[in-house]
Amino acid sequence: MKLRAWRRAAGAVFILGLGLSLYGCGNFPARPEAPALYDLGLAEAVGASPAVAPAKLEVRAPSWLATPAMQYRLDYRQPAQRQVYAESRWAAAPAELLERRLLQAFSVPPSAAAGCRLRLDLDEFAQVFDSAEGSRAVIVARAELLSPRGENVLARRAFDLREPASTRDARGGVVAFRKAGDELAREIAAWLASVDSGAAEVRSGCRR
Known part of the structure; x- marks a missing residue:
């Protein structure tokens, strides 16, 4: 038993x-689900003057922007703190995405033997919340038109793009960044056209 x-x-x-x-x-x-990946989409060609259309284009960024993390700032609460979306990321670092978009906009060939180089240094690429109700995509950059060889700067210009986001999330920021990227291409094209019409030495230095 x-x-x-x-x-x-x-x-x-x-x-x-x-x-x-x-x-x-x-x-x-x-x-956890994989984060959603976003890019800046395809850009339409802009009408830059052929005389100064860049033969080569490069976009550079500081170390804190050299990451696919989608960054945002709460300016109304913590203006000095950068934060990132946990469930959303860029498909590549912002400099690479922006470079590809500008290459498409200006129809820059993969390689060229002559013509000036356009260098863009990113200072800011983040979604900035001015309040709990609204945000903007902010792109701040410095452009330099360089001679075909060497570091001779023929012209320079600063750009500050601020495009309101329609929604208070990553998706709204992506749409705003696409619009800001288009506007940046148009402003660069207008700047190159003004350089072409205003300085004979730049025109001669950049002519293919």
């Missing part, structure tokens, strides 16, 4: 342990 009771107790313990193990296996925390 005692042996049977012991066997029944051991069986019950085994079944209970098996049930608990199966319950535990079925209740592991779910794996």
Whole structure:
């Protein structure tokens, strides 16, 4: 009798342990979903003057922008703190995305033997919340028109783009950044056209 009771107790313990193990296996925390990836889309060509259309184009960024993290700032609460969206990321670092978009806008060939170089240094590329109700995509950059060889700066210009976001989230910021990228291409085109019409030495230095 005692042996049977012991066997029944051991069986019950085994079944209970098996049930608990199966319950535990079925209740592991779910794996987090992969973050949504965004880019700046394809750009339409802009009408830059052929005389100073850049033969080469480069966009550079400081170390804190050399990451695919989608950054934002709460200017109304913590203006000096950068934060990132946990569930959304850029498909590449902002400088690379912006460079590809400008290359498309200006139809810059993969390689060119002559013509000036356009260098753009990013100072800011973040979604900035001025209040809890609204935000803007902010692109701040410095452009230099360089001679075909060397570091001779023929012209320079600063750009400050601020495009309101329609929604208070990453998706709204992406749409605003696309619009800001288009506006940046148009402003650069207008600047290159003014350089072409105003300085003979720049025109001659940049002519293909």
